[in-house]
């Protein structure tokens with residue numbers, strides 16, 4: 001049972017993390033190659049607080065706020081850059097994050113923070129919490145997609161300049177997406193810290209940022225169900241198959257590039273096309 | 282009554298090129314003005330200055346007595362401008378109906394929180410359908426823009442601009458790419474909209490239609506305001522004729 005609980009918890013945290021990136025990249029069309037930094041901010045915030053014996057349930061919202069505030073700042077700084085430049089800027093954020101954390105004594109420097117105590121929820125209770133949070137955010141994402149907010153995001157992802165000419169305050173919408181997405185990544189980070197009871201600078205670097213992007217792209221950029229499925233599968237693959245664990249970045253990058261090459265709309269797109277073909281028979 | 286639009290001494294330079302050179306224009310509410318001039322006269326650039334897409338080096342733009350100079354494009358749209366662009370820019374991943382419906386929902390899209398609380402699109406879609414019918418696109422409402430010829434997308438631009446319920450409608454060559462009967466029916470629509478009270482500034486190379494529907498014209502040449510007034514009189518002025526034909 002314990003193993004299944006670990007697997008489910010890992011999946012739920014990854015699903016939440018991938019959906020948080022999907023909100024920014026999938027919904028609003030803003031590429032990010034540094035999303036792990038925001039998970040890291042949440043994880044380190046949570047780890048530090050939990051070491052001070054503060055309850056997990058209080059720690060989670062604080063971690064979300066910290067990550068969201070950083071997200072707002074990065075969002076502001078990124079408003080003027082697009083596409084490739086946005087990719088490079090966000091990549092810079094994750095290198096900066098790792099670089100800064102390594103230097104901080106109070107964050108454990110190179111070694112990180114270990115020995116985080118288990119929460120009062122116990123392992124099963126914590127797993128349920130992770131599943132519920134991932135489920136709630138998935139529900140929220142689906143709601144957004146149906147709302148006028150989703151409609152506006154579609155237009156911004158399609159063409160920012162046109163959106164402006166249609167009276168849409170593109171900057172406001174982008175910042176909204178950044179804050180929601182990064183705060184949620186911070187939440188996933190807090191869960192991560194509790195799950196592994198350890199955080200280190202290498203847990204939230206460029207590799208993790210690419211991994212989560214791979215989950216979003218493989219699932220289908222913008223597709224809530226596709227991203228959930230891809231995140232669930234890809235997160236436990238390294239636990240189930242040793243090879244994937246050994247060559248994680250290689251496997252994920254290969255998946256990322258082959259998807260972009262052969263099915264830019266991911267698994268969701270493949271499923272959609274198959275459904276259409278069956279229907280049109 | 283304040284003029285609906287005042288362009289005061291606007292100058293725009295792109296590197297060494299002065300695209301707009303100290304141009305001024307005043308429009309009264311209810312005007313339908315033909316904005317003409319040879320290629321490269323800076324018409325589109327001036328239109329972009331009015332909507333805030335291009336920032337002028339000098340000069341200012343006023344809408345109903347309100348200075349727009351410091352406002353971003355989206356704020357100017359909400360202040361009452363709408364633009365149908367010369368280079369068509371449909372949202373490519375949306376149908377024509379969705380393109381127009383999004384614009385119709387401008388009150389719901391004022392900010393993300395309001396947009397998040399709004400779900401129903403039926404009213405906007407109904408209005409969008411009606412607008413697409415008015416520009417003659419009723420048969421392709423569900424089509425993808427990338428599958429349609431230019432003449433259709435030009436009219437989509439117009440429908441989308443109308444969806445914003447503007448006080449002042451800016452049209453940049455809406456008739457280009459349309460055949461003669463399509464052009465004259467769209468020109469008729471422009472005329473009708475104006476008769477219903479909408480102020481319209483119309484950039485157009487199709488002089489026949491301009492002279493047919495616009496009581497007044499504004500002529501620009503080499504970025505400078507050349508003439509403004511009664512269409513037939515202006516188009517007979519020697520310097521206007523020269524600007525159009527004289528380069529040869």
Ligand SMILES: Nc1ncnc2c1ncn2[C@@H]1O[C@H](COP(=O)(O)OP(=O)(O)OP(=O)(O)O)[C@@H](O)[C@H]1O
Pocket residue numbers: 295298299300318319320321322323324325326327367
């Ligand atoms: N973004 C830009 N960068 C550099 N030069 C530009 C830019 N936009 C316009 N120009 C130049 O400014 C001048 C005016 O261009 P503009 O498009 O405003 O003319 P126009 O009157 O709309 O012409 P047309 O009738 O062909 O549409 C031209 O010489 C053009 O090459």
Ligand SMILES: [Mg+2]
Pocket residue numbers: 324325326367453
């Ligand atoms: Mg032009």
